[in-house]
Amino acid sequence: MNKSRRNFLVQLGSAALFGAGTAAGIHSLTATSAFGATPTGSPGIPKGTRWGMFVDMARCEAGCSDCITACHTKHNVPDFGNPKDEIKWIWKDSYAKVFPTGSQQFLAQQLADKPVLSLCNHCANPPCVKVCPTQATFKRADGIVEMDFHRCIGCRFCMAACPYGSRSFNWRNPREFLKQVDAEYPTREIGVVEKCNFCSERIGTGRQPACVETCKTQALVFGNLYDKNSEIREKLRTRVTFQRKPELGTEPSVFYAFEAGHV
Amino acid sequence: MFDKALSGGRAYWLWLAFLSVIIALGISGYLRQLEYGLGITGMGRDISWGVYIAQFTFFVGVAASAVMLVLPYYLHDYKKFGRIVVLGEFLAVASVIMCLLFVMADMGKPMRVLNVLLYFTPHSIVPYDIMVLNGYLVLNIVCGWVTLEAERTEVPPPAWVKPLIYLSIPWAVSIHTVTAFLYAGMPGRDLWLTAILAPRFLASAFAAGPALLILLTFLLKRLTGFDSGREAVQKLTTIVLYASLLNFFFVGMEFFTAFYSSIPEHEHSLTYLFFGLEGKSALRPYMWISMVAGVSAIVILLFPRGRNNDRWLMLACALIFLSLWIDKGIGLVIGGFIPNPMGTVVEYTPSVTELTIAGGIWAIGALILTVLYKIAVTIKTQAA
Numbered sequence: 051m052n053k054s055r056r057n058f059l060v061q062l063g064s065a066a067l068f069g070a071g072t073a074a075g076i077h078s079l080t081a082t083s084a085f086g087a088t089p090t091g092s093p094g095i096p097k098g099t100r101w102g103m104f105v106d107m108a109r110c111e112a113g114c115s116d117c118i119t120a121c122h123t124k125h126n127v128p129d130f131g132n133p134k135d136e137i138k139w140i141w142k143d144s145y146a147k148v149f150p151t152g153s154q155q156f157l158a159q160q161l162a163d164k165p166v167l168s169l170c171n172h173c174a175n176p177p178c179v180k181v182c183p184t185q186a187t188f189k190r191a192d193g194i195v196e197m198d199f200h201r202c203i204g205c206r207f208c209m210a211a212c213p214y215g216s217r218s219f220n221w222r223n224p225r226e227f228l229k230q231v232d233a234e235y236p237t238r239e240i241g242v243v244e245k246c247n248f249c250s251e252r253i254g255t256g257r258q259p260a261c262v263e264t265c266k267t268q269a270l271v272f273g274n275l276y277d278k279n280s281e282i283r284e285k286l287r288t289r290v291t292f293q294r295k296p297e298l299g300t301e302p303s304v305f306y307a308f309e310a311g312h313v
Numbered sequence: 314m315f316d317k318a319l320s321g322g323r324a325y326w327l328w329l330a331f332l333s334v335i336i337a338l339g340i341s342g343y344l345r346q347l348e349y350g351l352g353i354t355g356m357g358r359d360i361s362w363g364v365y366i367a368q369f370t371f372f373v374g375v376a377a378s379a380v381m382l383v384l385p386y387y388l389h390d391y392k393k394f395g396r397i398v399v400l401g402e403f404l405a406v407a408s409v410i411m412c413l414l415f416v417m418a419d420m421g422k423p424m425r426v427l428n429v430l431l432y433f434t435p436h437s438i439v440p441y442d443i444m445v446l447n448g449y450l451v452l453n454i455v456c457g458w459v460t461l462e463a464e465r466t467e468v469p470p471p472a473w474v475k476p477l478i479y480l481s482i483p484w485a486v487s488i489h490t491v492t493a494f495l496y497a498g499m500p501g502r503d504l505w506l507t508a509i510l511a512p513r514f515l516a517s518a519f520a521a522g523p524a525l526l527i528l529l530t531f532l533l534k535r536l537t538g539f540d541s542g543r544e545a546v547q548k549l550t551t552i553v554l555y556a557s558l559l560n561f562f563f564v565g566m567e568f569f570t571a572f573y574s575s576i577p578e579h580e581h582s583l584t585y586l587f588f589g590l591e592g593k594s595a596l597r598p599y600m601w602i603s604m605v606a607g608v609s610a611i612v613i614l615l616f617p618r619g620r621n622n623d624r625w626l627m628l629a630c631a632l633i634f635l636s637l638w639i640d641k642g643i644g645l646v647i648g649g650f651i652p653n654p655m656g657t658v659v660e661y662t663p664s665v666t667e668l669t670i671a672g673g674i675w676a677i678g679a680l681i682l683t684v685l686y687k688i689a690v691t692i693k694t695q696a697a
Contacts, residue, residue: 133659134357143655150656151578168655177500183439184428203428204351204421207439209361213501215654219361219421221352240350241421298500 100174100193101248102275102303103262104285105167108310109269112164115142117261117270121246124260126237128227137218139246140169140261151295161308167270169261170195170216170246171294171302178208178217187243193275193303194248204241213298217245248272275303285311314462317691318684324536325687332680339673342666343418351421354667359659360650362419364643364671369415371521371642372678373446373492374514376408378522379453380485381552387478393544396693400533400541401526402457403685405485409450411678418670438494445488452481457685465692489514496649504582504649507570513563514641520556521637523549524630529686531627539690550626554614557633561607564640581656586648591658596647599639607636 121127121140128137142165146154149166172195179189186201187208209217223240231237235251238244249259253272257263262270273282282305285291291305346353356363382401385391417423429440456478463470493511500506507513527549530541571579584590586600610632613619620626652658663671 135352136358147655147657150654180436181438181499183434183437184425184432185434186428201425201428201432202422203425204423205419205439206361206421207437207495210502210650211499213499213654215359218358220350221357222350239422243421295501300500 098191098276100275100303101172101253102193102273102282102305103169103172103248103259104271104273104282104289104291105304105306106269106271106285106289106311107164107166107306107308108160109267110164110167110265111267111269114267116264116266117167118142120260120264123230124232124249125235125247126224126228126232127244128224129229130222130227135221137220137224137244139218139244140167142166143168149292149294151297152292166306168214168216169304170248171214171300171304172246172248174301174303175299177211177213177298177300181207181211183207190250194250195245196247196250197242197244199236199238199242199244202242204243206243208243213295213300214302217243219243314458314465314688314692317688321687325683328683329680332676332683335676336673336680339670339676342669342673345666346418346670347423351419353664355661355663356667357659357661359653359657360647360661362646362650363661364663364667365415365419367642367646368671368674369412369419370492370514370646371638372408372411372415373489374518374637374641375522375525376405376412376446376449376453377485377489377515377518378526379405380482381519381523381549381556382526383456383478383485384482385548387475388482391548393542393548397526397530397541397545399457399461399689399693400529400686401522402453403689404522404526404529404682405453406450406457406685407678407682409446409453409488410681411674412446413450414674414677415671418674438491438498442488442491442495445484445491449481449484449488452477452484456481457689461689461692465695486515489518496646501578501654502649503578504645507567509563509566513560513567516556516559516563517637517641518556520553520560521634521641523556524553524633524637527553527630528627528634531623533686533690537690537694539694546626547620550614550620553630553633554611554620557607557611557614560637561611581652582648585651585658586644590652593658593660595660595662596644600644603636603639603644606632607640610636 118138118140122129122138125139127139130136145152145157145161145164145166147166148168172193174193176187176189176195178187179185179195182188183205184201184203186198186203187195188198189195204219206219209219220238220240220242224238228237249257249261252259259270259272262272271282271285273280275282275286277283285307286305289307289311290309291307293302293305296302354363354365379401382394382398386394386398417426420426429443433440456474459474460470460478490511493514496502496505497507497510527546530546530549533539534541568583571583581590585593586596587604588594589597610629613625613629613632618625619629647661651660
């Protein structure tokens with residue numbers, strides 16, 4: 051009697067645990083893989099890969115634009131010389147612009163003055179992917195939000211949907227505005243959308259993204275958010291970080307730290 | 314039946330020739346846009362949809378408003394609409410064609426547009442909008458044409474068309490609801506992120522569409538002597554009045570929610586549109602013209618002396634149409650992009666080429682409407 055009662059309680063306890071685990075699993079499923087699934091394993095952190103970036107604004111130098119130049123050169127991003135037609139994959143803007151819904155009053159100098167890097171967040175729940183009518187923009191199994199320039203119809207729905215202004219459109223023929231062409235990455239035609247691709251063409255061959263590789267102060271760390279032993283997870287564990295507009299539920303894969311960390 | 318469109322007076326042919334010139338200009342503008350890219354328009358990185366998508370949105374509403382004739386006539390057996398129900402259906406046909414053309418004009422890669430069907434994407438709203446718009450176009454062509462043909466040959470309409478007519482009623486609601494969903498589901502675009510966007514779209518549609526129809530009935534009477542009937546026009550006037558009241562009620566709700574809650578993102582677009590933001594206020598005069606025109610029209614229509622007088626009625630309908638054309642055909646779409654996601658105010662002015670192309674599409678709509686109305690009026694006048 052006692053034994054069976056004990057067994058019953060044990061079973062009940064494990065059932066409750068199982069139930070909670072399942073609930074957590076379902077939550078992570080709906081939260082991270084509503085559109086373009088990420089392989090989900092045990093509750094909590096899914097298995098597999100989700101590429102992410104850690105941006106250490108304490109290390110990033112205000113006057114430096116090496117990462118921007120490297121990215122735009124390697125990806126054949128044209129310079130039209132006017133803001134209306136501008137195409138940009140990575141750029142710098144003030145904290146107030148990059149974090150418009152963040153805390154704004156009585157800002158510390160290091161936030162108020164310093165230009166902050168802005169790029170595609172490769173959201174786990176990307177609104178651009180949701181609205182694209184042709185899957186020309188899609189989320190890969192490794193979390194990268196990728197573009198197919200040959201499928202894009204140029205409806206620019208993704209530009210309306212992106213809450214970070216990370217997408218650019220080829221309003222004019224980009225090839226006429228390239229000073230040089232890097233053969234490693236395709237040039238684009240009139241009428242398609244483009245954006246940062248986390249250097250999918252480079253990480254596929256085991257290299258780091260161009261911006262990360264170029265940064266001389268190691269302000270950028272790129273890695274697998276689902277690998278708890280990765281350098282990026284180490285940074286996220288030890289530093290206070292922020293995602294852009296977290297209230298929208300897009301779950302950006304780019305994390306910012308503003309205060310200097312312990313070495 | 315189409316032969317009726319091929320015989321007309323001097324004014325008829327001059328009008329068609331005039332429209333053809335505007336269309337030709339629009340086509341030449343479009344060819345320039347194809348060559349240069351959409352950069353030839355006023356659109357840019359921050360305001361990535363402009364006149365084309367705004368006009369598309371407005372004319373979806375005009376198209377949907379045909380239901381305001383179809384529903385009372387077929388569902389409530391309101392016989393007085395018998396003479397004009399086909400005018401509503403043909404207005405819907407011309408409007409939907411304009412919508413489709415405006416969307417095509419906005420595509421960066423128009424030759425790839427069928428990718429939407431080839432790679433059907435259930436989580437995007439666009440394929441559904443394409444389906445409901447094209448379906449609505451076919452429904453109105455078939456229903457309008459078949460009932461008119463029956464009238465010409467003096468036989469009752471075939472039984473199979475009845476279910477299609479009934480289907481067109483919820484279908485009209487669906488086109489504007491799905492069109493609202495294009496906007497209302499995007500995080501971070503707070504002017505559009507509102508549950509009453511679809512109801513507001515429908516209210517403005519049922520005001521602007523019938524207002525245009527009333528003006529068209531007066532025009533037809535003057536040009537062809539075709540009388541739509543006083544009671545039918547009065548009924549339409551009632552519809553315009555209540556739909557306008559609902560529309561402005563909804564606008565007021567948007568203002569209350571944004572400004573009483575004082576949440577900055579909810580306030581910003583409305584502040585920009587009506588008061589200006591960061592010293593920029595290009596759309597402010599238009600929004601106030603829209604507001605004053607709309608409210609004046611409602612005041613005119615509220616008083617029997619206003620709505621029962623042809624001149625006042627025409628003025629009120631023109632004001633309502635203008636008001637909602639500005640509100641939905643300019644303010645709503647452009648305003649959604651201001652400020653941009655970084656909180657910066659970047660303004661938009663359409664280019665000459667852009668307006669030429671839009672003008673061409675309006676002219677195509679007017680041409681289709683003229684031809685269809687010519688056929689309808691000729692048949693109805695002969696039958697009577």
